[in-house]
Amino acid sequence: xxxQVYLTREGYQKLVDQLEFLKTTGRQRIAKAIGEARAQGxxxxxxxYDAAKDAQAHNEVRINDLxxxxxxxxxxxxxxxxxxxxxxxxxxVLKDLDLKKEIKYMLISPEEAEFxxxxxxxxxxxxKGLLTHKVDDTxxxxxxxxxxxxxxxxxxx
Numbered sequence: 783x784x785x786q787v788y789l790t791r792e793g794y795q796k797l798v799d800q801l802e803f804l805k806t807t808g809r810q811r812i813a814k815a816i817g818e819a820r821a822q823g824x825x826x827x828x829x830x831y832d833a834a835k836d837a838q839a840h841n842e843v844r845i846n847d848l849x850x851x852x853x854x855x856x857x858x859x860x861x862x863x864x865x866x867x868x869x870x871x872x873x874x875v876l877k878d879l880d881l882k883k884e885i886k887y888m889l890i891s892p893e894e895a896e897f898x899x900x901x902x903x904x905x906x907x908x909x910k911g912l913l914t915h916k917v918d919d920t921x922x923x924x925x926x927x928x929x930x931x932x933x934x935x936x937x938x939x
Contacts, residue, residue, distance in 0.1 A: 793894035801848040873938045879931040
């Protein structure tokens with residue numbers, strides 16, 4: 783994996799925990815499934831064996847991806863990012879000018895994004911559209927459903 787991956791310490795720990803799970807429990811479960819499928823006899827036409835081997839391959843790819851990500855981490859909390867503009871790590875309060883309601887987001891890397899938790903990627907349409915704006919700016923952002931209009935109410939780190 784090339785380039786820095788910007789994470790919060792909380793996001794980093796979640797990825798470390800996921801990696802540990804895949805290396806231990808994930809591998810053990812898959813090895814057991816492979817063993818059970820192999821015990822059924824001829825593996826050349828054994829769908830359970832093929833599925834277990836596919837799961838093993840996916841597990842190993844995810845392990846490699848996580849190891850690459852974790853080896854290139856820079857912590858958002860350690861970065862000297864201006865607090866008067868929206869950048870990665872910012873907690874923003876916006877007014878949706880169409881729905882007339884307040885929305886809160888934290889802008890983070892794609893590895894940590896959880897829309898239901900109001901943690902959006904800086905690479906999402908809304909995340910990209912908000913970058914570099916400051917308090918009192920009105921922002922129009924093209925999203926798949928049309929144009930969203932927001933007013934930036936506050937920015938915190």
